[in-house]
Amino acid sequence: MSTSDGGNPMVREVKQAMTGFVSEFKGFRDDMNNRLTQAEERLTMLDRKSHLAARPHLAAATDAGAPHQKAFDAYLRSGDDDGLRGLEIEAKSLSTVVNSDGGYLVDPQTAEAIKSVLRSTASIRSIAQVVNVEANSFDVLVDHADMGAGWADETSATAETGTPSIDRISIPLHELSALPKASQRLLDDSAFDVEGWLAERIANKFARAEAAAFVNGDGQDKPRGFLTHAKVDNDVWAWGNLGYVPTGAAGEVTAEAIVDLVYALGAQYRANASFVMSSKTAGIIRKLKDGDGRFLWSDGLAAGEPARLMGYPVLIAEDMPEPATDSYSIAFGDFHAGYTVAERPDLRVLRDPFSAKPHVLFYATKRVGGDVSDFAAIKLLKFGTA
Numbered sequence: 001m002s003t004s005d006g007g008n009p010m011v012r013e014v015k016q017a018m019t020g021f022v023s024e025f026k027g028f029r030d031d032m033n034n035r036l037t038q039a040e041e042r043l044t045m046l047d048r049k050s051h052l053a054a055r056p057h058l059a060a061a062t063d064a065g066a067p068h069q070k071a072f073d074a075y076l077r078s079g080d081d082d083g084l085r086g087l088e089i090e091a092k093s094l095s096t097v098v099n100s101d102g103g104y105l106v107d108p109q110t111a112e113a114i115k116s117v118l119r120s121t122a123s124i125r126s127i128a129q130v131v132n133v134e135a136n137s138f139d140v141l142v143d144h145a146d147m148g149a150g151w152a153d154e155t156s157a158t159a160e161t162g163t164p165s166i167d168r169i170s171i172p173l174h175e176l177s178a179l180p181k182a183s184q185r186l187l188d189d190s191a192f193d194v195e196g197w198l199a200e201r202i203a204n205k206f207a208r209a210e211a212a213a214f215v216n217g218d219g220q221d222k223p224r225g226f227l228t229h230a231k232v233d234n235d236v237w238a239w240g241n242l243g244y245v246p247t248g249a250a251g252e253v254t255a256e257a258i259v260d261l262v263y264a265l266g267a268q269y270r271a272n273a274s275f276v277m278s279s280k281t282a283g284i285i286r287k288l289k290d291g292d293g294r295f296l297w298s299d300g301l302a303a304g305e306p307a308r309l310m311g312y313p314v315l316i317a318e319d320m321p322e323p324a325t326d327s328y329s330i331a332f333g334d335f336h337a338g339y340t341v342a343e344r345p346d347l348r349v350l351r352d353p354f355s356a357k358p359h360v361l362f363y364a365t366k367r368v369g370g371d372v373s374d375f376a377a378i379k380l381l382k383f384g385t386a
Contacts, residue, residue: 076194076351076362077187106347106364110199114347117203122316124214124226127274128339129373133173138342140169140373167239171342173369174222178205181359198349202364214341214370215319223370226339226378227321227328233386234264234379242372244380250325251383255288255296261332261381262310269334269377274306274313276331278320285309285330323383330381338377343368 105111118125131138143166180201186192210223217225226242234243245264247257265273277285286297286307298308306313312332321327344367352361372378 073195076198076349106198106349110195111347113196113199114203114206117200118207118210121207121211122318123207123211124276124315124317124335124339124370125210125341127276127315127335128214128341128370129336130341130343132345133342134344135173137170137172138340138369140171140340142167142169142374169371169373171223171340171369171371171373173342173344173367176206176209176222176366176368178202178364179361180205180364181356181361183359184353185358187360198362198364202347206366210368210370211317212319214339215317217370219371223341223368224372225370226331226372227380229372229375231328231380231382237376239375242375242378242380244328244382246382246384246386248385249383250385251323251327253284253288253323253330253381253383255290257381258285258288258296258310258330261330261379262312264379265333266376269337270312272334272336273332274315274335275309276315276317276320276335277329278318278322279316280322281320281329282307282314282316284323326382326384328380328382331378332381333378334374335378338372338374339370340373341368341370 106114120126178201180198182194182197187194213223213225215225215227217223218228230241231244232238232241234245237243243264245257245261247253262270262273286295288296290296296310297314300307306315308314320331321329323329347364347366350363350365352363355361
């Protein structure tokens with residue numbers, strides 16, 4: 001019997017079917033390989049994009065900040081403002097370039113250095129309430145009268161009680177400026193830290209001007225100082241005035257007067273209260289003793305901590321009056337409640353290479369205001385008999 005099946009129709013059909021299946025499977029395999037290759041290419045591109053998008057935020061901030069710092073440095077050194085025009089500054093308090101008058105917002109690091117000096121300086125700012133505003137003034141609403149209340153039982157009619165009164169105190173903002181200058185040759189020196197120098201000069205000027213205004217400013221084109229408000233004996237104190245306690249001796253102070261000043265302030269203010277005085281006044285006060293021979297004054301326990309008088313911190317403000325007959329040389333109160341500093345968050349600088357040749361002037365400006373916001377929160381010590 002023959003072993004060949006070639007003539008068998010069934011065998012031929014099976015061979016043809018197997019050949020077709022192999023051919024189709026090969027096509028399917030090639031198609032799947034192409035699809036997998038394309039998918040891998042797409043995943044590779046997506047992975048690159050994901051890595052780029054997932055870079056650390058600090059690196060992104062550094063990359064964005066470096067061009068602006070270079071542009072601002074170039075503007076200070078040579079007046080080249082090409083890098084600043086249209087450059088948006090992404091910072092906490094700085095948002096856009098001030099190009100309406102040729103002035104530019106200072107570099108964020110420079111601005112923060114200036115603000116740090118202002119916060120740490122011996123000024124009322126360090127103990128007052130400081131608010132950032134975007135308007136020309138800041139309004140403080142003060143409720144200085146108690147709301148009425150009374151006892152009642154379940155059967156008696158409830159009587160109408162008194163309604164508290166609200167006072168509005170408006171604090172206008174004024175322009176504060178500084179005008180440091182440097183020689184062009186110094187600015188051309190690449191080793192010269194022009195931004196650090198500018199921050200130091202601006203901060204020192206602003207600190208001195210602010211400190212003086214917050215104490216003695218008349219409110220005309222500057223903040224109003226707390227000592228410029230009307231003063232009355234604390235026994236007849238009324239809202240709108242600052243109450244004072246006399247020492248009982250012209251131009252002199254006693255330990256008893258310090259105690260009277262502390263307890264002339266309401267208990268709700270004493271917990272956060274501070275003394276404010278000049279260095280000369282402090283030199284007199286630190287010699288005072290109580291009836292048991294103990295000094296009222298104690299130095300800070302650690303470096304940087306303020307000295308304390310009767311347990312309350314002392315701020316040395318050189319713009320306070322020195323001891324004299326009828327002088328108000330010591331203030332005591334909760335200045336965070338009693339005095340408000342309002343300011344716009346932006347600082348700007350205008351470069352002027354023409355007005356003081358061969359020097360370059362830098363006209364730096366900011367807007368700030370200040371005034372008493374709670375007349376009950378601050379008391380004064382009058383070096384007089386009445």
